[in-house]
Amino acid sequence: xxxxFETEIELLRLGAGExxxxxxxxxxxxxxxQSGVSYVGGYQGAxxxxxxxxxxxxxxxxxxxxxxxxxCANEASAAAMLAASINYPVRGAVTWKSIVxxxxxxxxLSNLASTGVxxxxxxxxxxxxxxGASVIQERTYAYAxxxxxxxxxxxxxxxxxxxxxEHAFALSEASHMPAMMQLRIRACHVQGEFTARDNVKPxxxxxxxxxEPADFFYPRLAHPPVIYAQEVNKVSERIPAxxxxxxxHGLNDRIAGGKPSxxxxxxxxxxxxxxxxxLGEMGLSDENGTPDIDILCLNVTYPLVPEELIAxxxxxxxxxxxxxxxxxxxxxxxxxxxxxxxxxTRIDGKNYLPEAGEYTGxxxxxxxxxxxxxxxxxxxDLDAIRRxxxxxxxxxxxxGALLEAPLPPRQPTFCTGCPERPVFGxxxxxxxxxxxxxxxxxxxxxxxxxxxxFNQGNSILGYGLSLASMAAVTPMQERRxxxxxxxxxxxxxxxxxxxxxxxxxxxxxxxxxxxxxxxxATGQQVIPSSKHSExxxxxxxxxxxxxxxxxxxxxxxxxYSVETMVATLKEAFTTTQKGLKVIIAxxxxxLARQRRERSEKAQALKEGxxxxxxxxxxxxxxxxxxxxxxxxxxxxxxxxxxxxxxLRKDPIAEVKQDCVACGLCGEMAHAAVLCPSFYRAARxxxxxWFERTLHRIRTRVIGAMAGAA
Numbered sequence: 001x002x003x004x005f006e007t008e009i010e011l012l013r014l015g016a017g018e019x020x021x022x023x024x025x026x027x028x029x030x031x032x033x034q035s036g037v038s039y040v041g042g043y044q045g046a047x048x049x050x051x052x053x054x055x056x057x058x059x060x061x062x063x064x065x066x067x068x069x070x071x072c073a074n075e076a077s078a079a080a081m082l083a084a085s086i087n088y089p090v091r092g093a094v095t096w097k098s099i100v101x102x103x104x105x106x107x108x109l110s111n112l113a114s115t116g117v118x119x120x121x122x123x124x125x126x127x128x129x130x131x132g133a134s135v136i137q138e139r140t141y142a143y144a145x146x147x148x149x150x151x152x153x154x155x156x157x158x159x160x161x162x163x164x165x166e167h168a169f170a171l172s173e174a175s176h177m178p179a180m181m182q183l184r185i186r187a188c189h190v191q192g193e194f195t196a197r198d199n200v201k202p203x204x205x206x207x208x209x210x211x212e213p214a215d216f217f218y219p220r221l222a223h224p225p226v227i228y229a230q231e232v233n234k235v236s237e238r239i240p241a242x243x244x245x246x247x248x249h250g251l252n253d254r255i256a257g258g259k260p261s262x263x264x265x266x267x268x269x270x271x272x273x274x275x276x277x278x279l280g281e282m283g284l285s286d287e288n289g290t291p292d293i294d295i296l297c298l299n300v301t302y303p304l305v306p307e308e309l310i311a312x313x314x315x316x317x318x319x320x321x322x323x324x325x326x327x328x329x330x331x332x333x334x335x336x337x338x339x340x341x342x343x344x345t346r347i348d349g350k351n352y353l354p355e356a357g358e359y360t361g362x363x364x365x366x367x368x369x370x371x372x373x374x375x376x377x378x379x380x381d382l383d384a385i386r387r388x389x390x391x392x393x394x395x396x397x398x399x400g401a402l403l404e405a406p407l408p409p410r411q412p413t414f415c416t417g418c419p420e421r422p423v424f425g426x427x428x429x430x431x432x433x434x435x436x437x438x439x440x441x442x443x444x445x446x447x448x449x450x451x452x453x454f455n456q457g458n459s460i461l462g463y464g465l466s467l468a469s470m471a472a473v474t475p476m477q478e479r480r481x482x483x484x485x486x487x488x489x490x491x492x493x494x495x496x497x498x499x500x501x502x503x504x505x506x507x508x509x510x511x512x513x514x515x516x517x518x519x520x521a522t523g524q525q526v527i528p529s530s531k532h533s534e535x536x537x538x539x540x541x542x543x544x545x546x547x548x549x550x551x552x553x554x555x556x557x558x559x560y561s562v563e564t565m566v567a568t569l570k571e572a573f574t575t576t577q578k579g580l581k582v583i584i585a586x587x588x589x590x591l592a593r594q595r596r597e598r599s600e601k602a603q604a605l606k607e608g609x610x611x612x613x614x615x616x617x618x619x620x621x622x623x624x625x626x627x628x629x630x631x632x633x634x635x636x637x638x639x640x641x642x643x644x645x646x647l648r649k650d651p652i653a654e655v656k657q658d659c660v661a662c663g664l665c666g667e668m669a670h671a672a673v674l675c676p677s678f679y680r681a682a683r684x685x686x687x688x689w690f691e692r693t694l695h696r697i698r699t700r701v702i703g704a705m706a707g708a709a
Contacts, residue, residue: 483511
């Protein structure tokens with residue numbers, strides 16, 4: 001059973017005047033429908049997975065409106081969808097996780113930006129940047145600059161975000177430039193409300209099709225010789241048209257300060273809320289949010305509008321550019337603009353704020369506080385700023401004093417019962433025989449195998465690139481290397497860049513494909529080989545695909561069968577057969593499995609059918625207390641407890657209540673020849689007559705034996 005988005009779908013149906021209440025990414029989803037979009041697509045990834053998930057689940061509504069929806073194989077195929085807006089006056093939107101998704105889509109994006117678009121083209125990018133990020137710390141801004149694409153960075157306010165979606169389409173059409181809208185994690189999940197408008201059915205879509213295809217027009221191709229004219233057109237026509245639209249519609253917000261000041265702030269729209277909160281804490285804004293100093297909030301960060309920036313800086317002694325990340329693209333551009341305009345205004349930025357990292361409230365408080373203290377003069381309340389900074393230090397010191405020692409880091413790990421955990425335990429056990437092997441890791445849930453207690457993985461180069469990234473390693477190793485790849489990564493990229501390339505070059509090595517049935521790390525979206533989807537899926541089988549590609553050594557092993565997995569790994573590392581050896585580790589994502597089985601069990605109980613619920617435990621009298629089970633499996637439902645035996649000091653292992661009865665602890669103990677302290681118990685609902693009779697007999701026998709003792 002797939003996750004239900006019934007509540008979210010109902011929000012998409014709201015009409016003019018009704019109030020939308022929810023989180024940012026859902027507001028963006030509603031804004032797409034209000035903008036008359038003809039097609040949407042994308043590839044899942046936090047923090048924008050919900051956008052595509054909800055639209056896919058709302059297929060009835062999409063059908064009514066004539067909107068085509070695709071769940072794309074990867075970001076490159078999503079970006080290529082926007083080709084529809086090159087020749088036809090239709091609006092299209094795609095989404096993915098940046099910066100890694102933008103890297104995958106870059107070839108299509110460069111060609112799209114070169115030709116330009118006729119209909120509005122919008123890319124909603126989940127800017128996964130900062131302390132809570134899960135990808136490399138790069139920003140989208142460089143792509144906007146190099147390819148001359150619009151970059152929208154709206155204030156994290158639902159009304160402003162929705163308005164900027166509609167403006168982004170119009171801006172794209174006015175300038176013929178594709179637009180990117182970057183949404184930080186906080187913007188995607190910010191809660192709020194806005195007044196909805198009616199959804200707009202597209203003039204052309206699945207319910208109103210074009211009678212004839214577009215006429216052939218060579219300048220719409222990204223191909224010589226027109227590419228040279230297209231490059232000139234970017235700077236001579238498209239960027240000036242974009243700047244004109246931005247000025248005419250006032251997309252950037254100039255906020256007048258409440259006090260006369262020779263200081264000013266230029267900030268990215270996405271940082272607006274955090275900056276304003278810090279100004280309020282410093283006493284530099286009133287209860288209505290009116291700041292003491294002038295602010296220029298850029299909801300469109302590329303292209304910058306020289307007239308706006310120069311007008312803002314003209315009457316200022318100093319302007320601080322609050323720009324997250326490195327390099328300081330905006331700061332450098334503004335410095336050039338003010339110099340060309342002959343202004344003496346000092347442009348500050350990274351000399352007061354960190355060159356790298358997320359601009360959290362604490363980071364901005366420190367940077368802004370120092371800036372105002374050094375340059376505020378007699379205009380700002382410097383005493384209030386000092387008190388704020390001193391209070392922050394006191395709070396930090398007080399918090400530290402409450403702790404006897406620094407808190408231990410909470411290490412990421414697999415979910416309880418995850419079918420991928422036993423594979424990494426099996427690798428450790430196999431290495432006892434074959435020796436240490438080079439492990440090429442990959443992006444996905446299985447990347448948790450790089451953490452303790454497994455510590456398996458020498459490199460992570462990109463989604464589905466594990467096998468490709470060990471291409472030059474294997475020939476220089478005395479023993480075979482191992483690549484770990486998820487089934488999502490296999491269909492995304494790994495089949496071509498990894499398997500096909502390895503076979504083409506007659507490579508040798510071992511590949512484990514974690515076949516859990518979903519792209520689980522992004523919210524359990526379906527993939528071509530998913531078995532339980534009611535919406536998508538081709539029924540494709542990874543094993544059949546590998547055989548068709550020419551893989552000769554192929555094994556499928558149930559992930560929880562640790563002993564079988566260890567034996568298979570040993571065979572793969574030691575066989576004299578040359579060529580790629582693939583092990584498909586088969587085990588459905590435990591979260592998806594539990595979600596499905598929970599509803600199935602509930603229905604069975606309702607109908608009075610037999611239901612068995614298993615739990616595992618540890619026999620305290622048998623447990624030796626060496627905790628090898630914990631070191632080998634790392635299961636979060638395994639913990640330690642005080643030893644009930646007064647003559648033994650070592651704490652014993654225990655199974656916590658969140659155990660999902662996957663059986664790994666027992667399997668691991670058996671495969672590693674550990675102590676037999678694990679036991680399995682089952683609670684049976686609606687037991688049959690034979691089981692009830694057997695239970696009564698067992699109870700009487702045990703009672704009699706206990707009485708005799």
